Amino acid sequence: MIEQIAVRMRATIAEHPHNTATRIRVDDAWRTQTFTEFGKRIDAVAQGLLDIGIEAGDRVGLFLNNCPEWSEIDFGVATVRGVLVPLYATSTPTQIRHIVGDSELRILFVGNRSECERVLSVKSELPCLETIVIVKPYDDLPEGVISFADFLSTPDDAALAARLGEAEGSDLASIIYTSGTTGDPKGVMLEHKALVRQKEALEKVFEFGPEDHSLAFLPLSHTLERAWTTVVLLKGCMNTYVENARTVADQLVLARPTLLVSVPKLYETVFSTAHAKVSSSAVKRHIFTWALQVGARNQHSFRKGRTPSLWWRAQLPLADKLVHSNVRAAMGGTKTVLACGGAPLRKEIEEFFSSIGMPIYTGYGLTEASPLVSFNSPGGFKFGTAGRVIVGGELRVGELGEILYKGPNVMAGYWHNDEATAEAIQDGWLHTGDIGYVDTDGYLVITDRLKDIIVTLGGKNVAPQPIEGMILADPLFEHAVLLGDNRPYITLLVKPALPQVEELGKMKQWPGEVADWLAGNELLDEVKRRVAELTAMLPSQERPRETAVMDDELTMDNGMLTPTLKVRRRQVEERFKALIEDMYARLDRLRSDR
Known part of the structure; x- marks a missing residue:
């Protein structure tokens, strides 16, 4: 056909x-x-x-x-x-x-x-x-x-x-304009056969059919949701459309989808909310930690194809009743496919969802690959990776550790931009702009964006994403942006999560209201203390010398988040330029006073 x-x-x-x-x-x-x-x-x-x-x-x-x-x-x-x-x-x-x-x-x-x-x-x-x-x-x-x-x-x-x-399969299906973090967006030309080949690649490793149904809450304008919705409908599955992504928590419970593709933000929110609900009680925290441990032990055995020991199997029904089932209910029930793309997912969040019986199949892709390059699957799953390359695709590591990809779903080129096309696709290999490696088992690990690598004045190369991931492991932080390109030191901007700030302020009995806490020294001191603890094991050149709290929301509307909720670094740096300059000025004064 x-x-x-x-x-x-x-x-x-x-x-x-x-x-x-x-x-x-x-x-x-x-x-x-x-x-x-x-x-x-x-x-x-x-x-x-x-x-x-x-x-x-x-x-x-x-x-x-x-x-x-x-x-x-x-x-x-x-x-x-x-x-x-x-x-x-x-x-x-x-x-x-x-x-x-x-x-x-x-x-x-x-x-x-x-x-x-x-x-x-x-x-x-x-x-x-x-x-x-x-x-x-x-x-x-x-x-x-x-x-x-x-x-x-x-x-x-x-x-x-x-x-x-x-x-014909070679007909253009779409021109999708990239987010354009630098310069004008470029039009990525995608062919029909690229979308069809991706469907066929997914069918080889995932088993789902017309009895399954999906929830489309990511923007359909983005390649990830567009390609996934195409697969869902061509498989004869029902697709439930969410017009306003802010309602996704309610829609998950109402729709109870068996298929879901998301970006990390949804999973991070569920993770943080679950931990926040038990933070005020030592007994609840103990039960929560125990239940996750029981689930993790059982799931580890299941993934290895073994039967868990009687000790861990016997505890699973109670752990499931007290903790696991509540989280699954918030996600709209069990899933045939639960996937994540668009940005890296922290390993501790992968482990959390796996322990409650909802493994997340993380993957990697980009618009120029329609977008799939690699993904984890029931038959090939490894925490902390983006899975194995799709059927029919090839991976190679180029200069500076850049991931190169060749496959049937690579774009036809950029619309009316031969120069950019020639730069992106060389000898059939798509230059992704992402840095990483393929491990000995064939799993892709992405470490950072090539253009995001920070080069300090001292010539040190610092990959920001892993460090930001360490900081975001603390539920207090909603966003973290590492800085320091062409600067003498690494610094950090953070956006605290409002519910966590409210909980913290009440617990520590800070005077005033939430608005006062967000602007107050008590919160800033707590933020700096936590950042110092989280990054204590890093080399000195990778530890933030100073931290500041962003006083504005990061949203798609104000241009500081992409449609897949990734931080636009350049826009954030421009918006908070005065705050950043103030941090470096304080550091310069401290250095000159010594």
């Missing part, structure tokens, strides 16, 4: 016509549609695109939050062999102008009034943009904006079949 997602979707619809394809929470009820209904909507979108003259290879933009319409448009565009260009729902007018102009979008689907108005604010600078379609229309729509309901058209089956009949 042709390696094209719309062709594959038609086969799935024929095989599972009555299965539920999509689900979303509206008020207090679920809104669902079967695969047959989903297919009809896909064809209605596709016909609407044909009606306005969209040709094979034309770019079609998608600018809305997660919802079933996102996937209807995605597969509708693929049906007419268009090229989908997703935009994050948080995109600013400047970002919209760059992406729409660079990709020469002819039509852009938007979610609601907010997204529509941001597009309209720069439309006069975008002569290529002919049509704006809004999924959630509002009163008195501006000229040139039509509702999604009015856009949908009665399918001409012969016309759609003729267009799709020319499909």
